[in-house]
Amino acid sequence: GQNIDQPTEMTATEGAIVQINCTYQTSGFNGLFWYQQHAGEAPTFLSYNVLDGLEEKGRFSSFLSRSKGYSYLLLKELQMKDSASYLCAVVDSNYQLIWGAGTKLIIKP
């Protein structure tokens, strides 16, 4: 079967750094997305990785290791507005998105 694992909830302090991990086992791989979702809103795109390595975009970075079936999202200089759920999703061999259950990130002052 296909499986995406990410922690259910994480807590971090404003101004700090947090890393959200995602491991996957899927039938084929055509890329991995990270989305941010605030309560009551639709997900918004954060990053897309298809090659191994680190992609940096402002305060957010995303890393991928295809051989390990592993990705992480790194958030720096945390702000209160970063409190949200972070969803990991993998594109399988049929170009379908397989979703993780999401990680709820709580930022404390």
Add this chain to the structure above:
Amino acid sequence: GAVVSQHPSWVICKSGTSVKIECRSLDFQATTMFWYRQFPKQSLMLMATSNEGSKATYEQGVEKDKFLINHASLTLSTLTVTSAHPEDSSFYICSARDSFHEQYFGPGTRLTVT
């Protein structure tokens, strides 16, 4: 960037009535659109995959006669919730996939059935 719109943003209807939700890709053509529902504090659940000009593919456990999907053009897909009941109250989100296989989400439609 690519934009996907949904209409209406929120709707309240009485039990037994039908509700239609539209999903439009505004600046790109989407051969494939996806419909999700999301209950409070839960992850997205894929309901169906809709390809332009063909019948939608429904996920296991989703009643195709209750959730009617029409993808009549490359920029429009509709979801009709027929004979809605209170348990159908949820957040319905569509997404559209472009030619580079990236998915863009609509803002969602909050349905409340009384």
